[in-house]
Amino acid sequence: MPVRTILGTALAVSLCCSGSSYAASDPHAHHGQHDHSGHHHGDTMLMGTHIHKQGDWMLSYRFMRMRMEDSRNGTSAISPDTIVTTVANRFSALAGQPPTLRVVPTEMTTDMHMLGTMYGLSDGITLMAMLPYLEKEMDHVTYMGGTGTTVLGGFRTATSGIGDVRLKGLFRLHDDRTHHVHGIFGVSLPTGSNTETGAILTPMGATPTIRLPYPMQPGSGTYDIIAGLTYTAMTDAMSWGAQYEATLRTGSDEGYTLGDVHKLTAWLGTRLQSAIGVAGRLSYLNVDNIDGIDPNIVAPVQTADPDRQGRERIDLTLEMNVSAGDGHRIGFEISRPLYQDLDGPQLKSDLMFGVAYQKSF
């Protein structure tokens, strides 16, 4: 395949992959009971797809940029002019609130920096901790007054800060020469803020500072249960696997509970050289709407409505990863949604780009 050739050549030129941790003469050297770095690699940088043997450490850094642009209702595009003339404002009964939405988000960028660590507590149990740092920006257009399609102006809101820390245990359930299965169980802690504020432009031309809508908040506010299952397999030529992970919210904070998240991912990978892998992943994401409502989030905008947060999406991701020796590993990935059905109007997801670095000890 030309793409593989191009990627392989580019990587071979740009990266000095001396001393792969894989023994080329023995394709199973990296498999089942770990390579010399103690790291069981699948052909993916997806998190939590491998476990470690007792006493082994791994540190990782991951950067992801997620872009959203233009609104969609269900699976159909909806324009800002249509939103502000036809979509009801759930706060319309309150004093000064217009009958329809009057502020429309046009695009959003989320940058996530994530520090992770894994530790092999025993050969059967690996502990994993992840600390995200989030930077979010959302651009909006505000329409003048309570009706019509005259644009008053635009504004941008931005938040940044740590998100919710995730602590997980990965429990080895099955291992043979080709197949591996482990369970995932953990907790997400409410370390991220869900009370961030910012200045907005109202349809009447005022610029108050208010608590920003749900998608702009770095944290969930709640303790959440993480549960899942991972299957991986590797032969001489190929690797493949699947992972299901759920984030189940418990309790509530500021009057609401974010929707549960279910994610199912399947992947297929191969090696271009002993140290360079490529993989394709398909993932299905399901996020529920918000239960309850934060009484401090009131605005004639779709993002302030707890019933316009649910979504279903299928993403295709292409990934390259390079083992650079001594337990160093680098990955690049790019994702594109193939399908998204939004409880809208909501901004639709666009391209996602990620880089990851791992070091095993």
Ligand SMILES: [Cu+2]
């Ligand atoms: Cu690891």
